[in-house]
Amino acid sequence: MxxxxxxxxxxxxxxxxxxxxxxxxxxxxxxxxxxxxxxxxxxxxxxxxxxxxxxxxxxxxxxxxxxxxxxxxxxxxxxxxxxxxxxxxxxxxxxxxxxxxxxxxxxxxxxxxxxxxxxxxxxxxxxxxxxxxxxxxxxxxxxxxxxxxxxxxxxxxxxxxxxxxLSDYAQYLRSLVDLSAIRPLKIVVDAGNGMGGLTVPAVLGREAGLPKLPIEIVPMYFEPDGNFPNHEANPLDPKNLVDLQQRVVAEDADLGLAFDGDADRCFVVDERGGAVSPSAVCAIVAAREIARAGDEDAYIIHNLLTSRHVVETIEQLGANPVRTRVGHSLIKAEMARTGAVFGGEHSAHYYFRDFWGADNGLLAAMHVLAEVGSASRRVSEIAAEQTPYVASGEINSVVEDVPAAYERLVSAWGADTSVDELDGLTFSFGGREWWWANVRPSNTEPLLRLNVEAADAETMARVRDAALALIRQD
CATH class of the missing domain: 3.40.120.10 (Alpha-D-Glucose-1,6-Bisphosphate, subunit A, domain 3)
Known part of the structure; x- marks a missing residue:
């Protein structure tokens, strides 16, 4: 007792x-x-x-x-x-x-x-x-x-x-994505002194006693250190990708991978050092998981901030996109409810039916490696194909009176757009110069988060600047 x-x-x-x-x-x-x-x-x-x-x-x-x-x-x-x-x-x-x-x-x-x-x-x-x-x-x-x-x-x-x-985990991931027959790839991996330094050598290397893959790993900051002596383990912030981007170019590598501290999120850098949009990764993995499932009625989860291209990819392959709010618990619940084979978020969380509906950044990275390793094209070419539209990225504004900001946006745009309230407010405008804009309040700070995507850079900039002027109006 x-x-x-x-x-x-x-x-x-x-x-x-x-x-x-x-x-x-x-x-x-x-x-x-x-x-x-x-x-x-x-x-x-x-x-x-x-x-x-x-x-x-x-x-x-x-x-x-x-x-x-x-x-x-x-x-x-x-x-x-x-x-x-x-x-x-x-x-x-x-x-x-x-x-x-x-x-x-x-x-x-x-x-x-x-x-x-x-x-x-x-x-x-x-x-x-x-x-x-x-x-x-x-x-x-x-x-x-x-x-x-x-x-x-x-x-x-x-x-x-x-x-x-660790060994059983590594073996299980290898059973989900076969990398044994891809062309040889050289990859730089920035673990940010986080847990990727433990998992990457086991899954992609020989540390778990598994057969050698045709992958050369150039390690960066693999030593676990919770004080983060090199940079914060937050690849969502562009400044934390700089070391990886430079090293990929210097090593003439095929691509780079960056993990956050607990290694459940993964970001991709192309051979030129350019950051690959998580939405592009969503589209790549969604297509592969739809094909792997062999189910024409497959469901794919995406949150409302992923690119329109993700939805188009899912629909072109005959599968069913399911739009959700932002948040991993919400997406896990939708994965279970729909039996979806895959789910993706703009923040580089990727969810898999064959991983109990949970998110796994390394498993998403393995799909990217399989895609690149089975083609002769460079990562930048694949990424460009999967990024046909222009996004603003998330822009935060300090806003003490969120309802007043919402009212200003609705007054300015409500008559000419469709508006939904799934998560904050999303305004959508159709036609050749289409765009959408979402504003969501932070759960913990007096902030409004703005995301815009549009058919072209000029439209995106115009909508972004108009939204910020309305949001930040005194």
């Missing part, structure tokens, strides 16, 4: 309301996020998911605080009768793999692309199914608040074990 855990000292327990977000838990280490708080969250997760006598797999990234947090969470979960299976150092998609293959709940300690001062938890139900604020996180928060105040009474001790899944 485990021993009771007493109530936490309120002065050192952290702030549950500050760290439980829409899709995960995230906060400042030692301030809003502390070990007593994480222990309470572990106990609350075991209760909310009904894990007494059942497994929960627990992994962590390379941040200095991650091993301690993982142990604290396991202590809370074990006190309430769960059996923690400790994965140790792993990527988020390795954590999903263990959750899927063992049909067990999971917790992954990572703050993804955030700076070193942050950490967080991604919690999954059995089978790598996501949990959002509305589907369990808020209830876990409320249970944890009680445990912080009253202490945690123990249930029967179900024990604890350890598990190494």
């Amino acid at each position: 485990t021993t009771p855990i007493p109530a936490a000292d309120p002065a050192a327990s952290g702030d549950l309301n500050a760290i439980v977000k829409n899709y995960d838990v995230r906060g400042l280490v030692g301030e809003t996020m502390t070990e007593p708080l994480v222990t309470a969250l572990g106990a609350a997760t075991a209760d909310e998911l009904g894990l007494a006598g059942a497994e929960i797999v627990i992994g962590h990234d390379m941040r200095d605080s991650s091993p301690g947090f993982a142990a604290a969470f396991a202590r809370g979960a074990r006190t309430r009768g769960a059996h923690p299976v400790m994965l140790g150092l792993c990527s988020t998609d390795m954590n999903y793999y263990a959750s899927g293959v063992r049909n067990a709940a999971a917790a992954m300690f990572t703050a993804s692309h955030n700076p070193a001062a942050y950490n967080g938890i991604k919690i999954s139900r059995a089978g790598a199914q996501g949990i959002s604020f509305d589907t369990g996180l808020s209830a876990i928060r409320d249970r944890a608040a009680v445990y912080l105040h009253e202490g945690i009474e123990p249930l029967e001790d179900a024990g604890e074990s350890t598990l190494d899944v």
